[in-house]
């Protein structure tokens with residue numbers, strides 16, 4: 232074994248022992264309730280062990296009323312919530328607030344990957360149509376096919392408009408007025424999904440548009456600022 236390899240092994244061993252001592256100290260030093268809280272925070276996306284500890288300590292120093300409010304908000308998170316029957320956005324009733332709003336253009340459907348994308352586009356205050364949340368993207372590498380995301384629900388919805396099926400007679404409208412905006416993220420999986428949807432939708436004769444490339448490739452809609460998203464929505468083009 233070379234000197235360098237021996238050195239690396241020694242450093243690695245030292246780091247492992249440091250980690251073990253640190254965890255041992257953490258587990259023996261802190262009360263169980265705080266340890267559990269740190270563990271739970273650590274399971275949240277984007278929260279590392281250090282951030283989890285800071286959050287737990289922050290709550291420890293917060294007034295009791297604040298911690299009770301947080302506990303109630305977390306505990307009641309799923310009470311009375313469901314997915315919208317039409318667009319699969321989060322809703323308090325069978326229809327979400329956007330689908331049940333008569334001021335929204337029901338014939339303009341913006342297809343997004345996640346609920347947070349709806350929030351991001353709504354923040355621009357520019358879009359007056361409705362949405363369809365796919366709850367993911369096509370990703371053959373991860374075994375995610377059309378059945379795993381809400382593609383069939385979208386197709387049923389568009390067919391109802393275009394008269395191919397009469398699921399909801401009250402929403403049946405002339406085909407020419409229906410626009411499907413493909414607003415999946417501009418990364419590989421988002422583009423693959425948009426292309427797949429375009430091929431499915433094209434025979435139905437609806438107008439298909441794709442948001443403009445104002446967004447960074449590989450970026451997520453929910454991280455974009457309002458101006459970038461507005462430009463992307465305004466600059467959308469026919470998707471062929």
Ligand code: ZN
Nearest residue numbers: 315318327330
């Ligand atoms: Zn809805």
